[in-house]
Amino acid sequence: xxxxxxxxxxxxxxxxxxxxxxxxxxxxxxxxxxxxxxxxxxxxxxxxxxxxxxxxxxxxxxxxxxxxxxxxxxxxxxxxxxxxxxxxxxxxxxxxxxxxxxxxxxxxxxxxxxxxxxxxxxxxxxxxxxxxxxxxxxxxxxxxxxxxxxxxxxxxxxxxxxxxxxxxxxxxxxxxxxxxxxxxxxxxxxxxxxxxxxxxxxxxxxxxxxxxxxxxxxxxxxxxxxxxxxxxxxxxxxxxxxxxxxxxxxxxxxxxxxxxxxxxxxxxxxxxxxxxxxxxxxxxxxxx
Amino acid sequence: xxxxxxxxxxxxxxxxxxxxxxxxxxxxxxxxxxxxxxxxxxxxxxxxxxxxxxxxxxxxxxxxxxxxxxxxxxxxxxxxxxxxxxxxxxxxxxxxxxxxxxxxxxxxxxxxxxxxxxxxxxxxxxxxxxxxxxxxxxxxxxxxxxxxxxxxxxxxxxxxxxxxxxxxxxxxxxxxxxxxxxxxxxxxxxxxxxxxxxxxxxxxxxxxxxxxxxxxxxxxxxxxxxxxxxxxxxxxxxxxxxxxxxxxxxxxxxxxxxxxxxxxxxxxxxxxxx
Numbered sequence: 001x002x003x004x005x006x007x008x009x010x011x012x013x014x015x016x017x018x019x020x021x022x023x024x025x026x027x028x029x030x031x032x033x034x035x036x037x038x039x040x041x042x043x044x045x046x047x048x049x050x051x052x053x054x055x056x057x058x059x060x061x062x063x064x065x066x067x068x069x070x071x072x073x074x075x076x077x078x079x080x081x082x083x084x085x086x087x088x089x090x091x092x093x094x095x096x097x098x099x100x101x102x103x104x105x106x107x108x109x110x111x112x113x114x115x116x117x118x119x120x121x122x123x124x125x126x127x128x129x130x131x132x133x134x135x136x137x138x139x140x141x142x143x144x145x146x147x148x149x150x151x152x153x154x155x156x157x158x159x160x161x162x163x164x165x166x167x168x169x170x171x172x173x174x175x176x177x178x179x180x181x182x183x184x185x186x187x188x189x190x191x192x193x194x195x196x197x198x199x200x201x202x203x204x205x206x207x208x209x210x211x212x213x214x215x216x217x218x219x220x221x222x223x224x225x226x227x228x229x230x231x232x233x234x235x236x237x238x239x240x241x242x243x244x245x246x247x248x249x250x251x252x253x254x255x256x257x258x259x260x261x262x263x264x265x266x267x268x269x270x271x272x273x274x275x276x277x278x279x280x281x282x283x284x285x286x287x288x
Numbered sequence: 289x290x291x292x293x294x295x296x297x298x299x300x301x302x303x304x305x306x307x308x309x310x311x312x313x314x315x316x317x318x319x320x321x322x323x324x325x326x327x328x329x330x331x332x333x334x335x336x337x338x339x340x341x342x343x344x345x346x347x348x349x350x351x352x353x354x355x356x357x358x359x360x361x362x363x364x365x366x367x368x369x370x371x372x373x374x375x376x377x378x379x380x381x382x383x384x385x386x387x388x389x390x391x392x393x394x395x396x397x398x399x400x401x402x403x404x405x406x407x408x409x410x411x412x413x414x415x416x417x418x419x420x421x422x423x424x425x426x427x428x429x430x431x432x433x434x435x436x437x438x439x440x441x442x443x444x445x446x447x448x449x450x451x452x453x454x455x456x457x458x459x460x461x462x463x464x465x466x467x468x469x470x471x472x473x474x475x476x477x478x479x480x481x482x483x484x485x486x487x488x489x490x491x492x493x494x495x496x497x498x499x500x501x502x503x504x505x506x507x508x509x510x511x512x513x514x515x516x517x518x519x520x521x522x523x524x525x526x527x528x529x530x531x532x533x534x535x536x537x538x539x540x541x542x543x544x545x546x547x548x549x550x551x552x553x554x555x556x557x558x559x560x561x562x
Binding site for chain 2: 018019022023026031034042095099102105112117123124131135163166185195217223249257264269
């Protein structure tokens with residue numbers, strides 16, 4: 001799939017109006033019922049209970065929520081930066097490896113992308129838990145006799161998060177690498193540029209748009225992540241989603257859960273729309 | 289000379305290191321999958337690494353367990369309904385957006401919003417809306433939410449399929465007297481049939497695997513497979529869970545291969561149509 005998928009085509013104007021209104025009715029109805037109504041419902045619930053100011057003040061009065069905001073921000077930033085570095089390496093490796101190896105690397109990436117999030121998290125649980133697979137591995141290798149102790153710590157959460165979010169980073173970067181200008185690469189080479197110079201002033205600037213798209217989506221997704229922190233997060237350092245999930249699921253405090261949810265959603269949407277405006281992110285995503 | 293070769297020559301000094309790192313990362317990507325397998329084939333009663341011995345008992349046991357069987361059937365049902373709705377809406381949305389051209393930019397952004405919607409917030413929203421409207425808990429509300437999550441994936445795949453279809457075909461159809469429903473049904477849909485099918489398969493996999501909405505919205509006693517997996521894994525440390533996870537991985541792998549095959553068919557269909 002290419003960018004052509006979204007670039008409005010020449011001549012499509014001649015089709016304008018021919019049924020567009022009718023064709024768009026079912027998708028608009030779906031999003032109204034499944035997205036707009038629920039968002040309005042939480043908004044109404046929160047405003048009805050706390051007023052408009054309460055949307056911000058009420059969640060922030062909750063100490064657990066305040067702590068979680070800091071943890072979530074740190075986790076999202078660390079995860080995003082790690083995914084950016086690792087994702088760039090993986091995308092470049094796929095692009096320069098031999099054709100067969102490149103296919104294998106791509107296949108493994110897609111496989112992990114489509115294997116259930118829950119199953120992958122569960123796999124990390126088995127790997128990281130005390131006396132789990134990794135502890136066994138390091139003991140056998142004689143690295144650390146007591147095990148790694150990563151289970152339910154911040155690093156032990158970042159690693160699985162990067163694992164789960166990596167495809168969202170790699171796919172747009174890989175698409176950008178495929179869009180690099182061959183003649184520019186060859187010109188740089190024949191004019192005597194070193195590998196480092198080519199990498200720094202041709203390749204990396206060329207894939208920046210893809211990397212930005214990946215960075216934004218990974219950051220957004222890690223802000224609202226629920227499943228992986230539920231299994232692998234530090235119980236003493238909970239993220240926002242876990243705190244909200246507890247208020248909603250265990251305490252059944254719907255007004256407070258709604259207010260917290262609205263705040264989380266507002267932050268996520270703000271990042272999304274600013275990024276879309278500034279970086280035209282939605283067009284980048286559609287490249288894959 | 290292709291891009292791969294040009295890139296290889298241009299960053300020659302880094303190539304070996306990049307490829308070596310890529311292979312290491314691929315191994316890292318496989319860690320959670322590889323860890324599950326030995327536990328699924330364990331002969332022990334609990335998780336233990338390494339497992340005490342080899343057996344396929346757990347696979348037989350979960351297949352014959354009504355709890356798991358019902359959850360699997362339920363997930364098949366929710367995913368079929370969800371993927372069907374998402375495919376219908378996503379395909380119509382892609383065809384409709386194409387007719388809007390540049391004017392549809394804001395709508396396109398809105399259509400992609402479910403991709404960034406935190407699933408937990410959506411779960412709370414659906415729960416509160418259901419409460420406000422006085423509806424009881426039912427699998428249908430869960431399916432509706434999962435449909436919304438799968439919708440943008442279908443939209444993107446169908447748009448990509450459409451982009452390879454010459455707009456002149458649609459114009460020709462219109463000028464030869466087809467009203468727009470005829471053009472959609474006779475010209476556009478047949479040409480993107482394979483893309484739509486592969487979008488359906490991916491939407492199915494997405495709905496089948498969806499866990500957060502399912503965890504919070506499944507009616508009591510009507511857990512989908514991911515919900516059951518989640519509940520079981522917080523209650524017990526039985527290799528049965530690893531066996532179920534292995535089944536899920538196998539099932540999704542089959543779906544992925546199917547979608548990939550359909551996608552290739554879509555590409556070659558369009559090539560031969562030119």
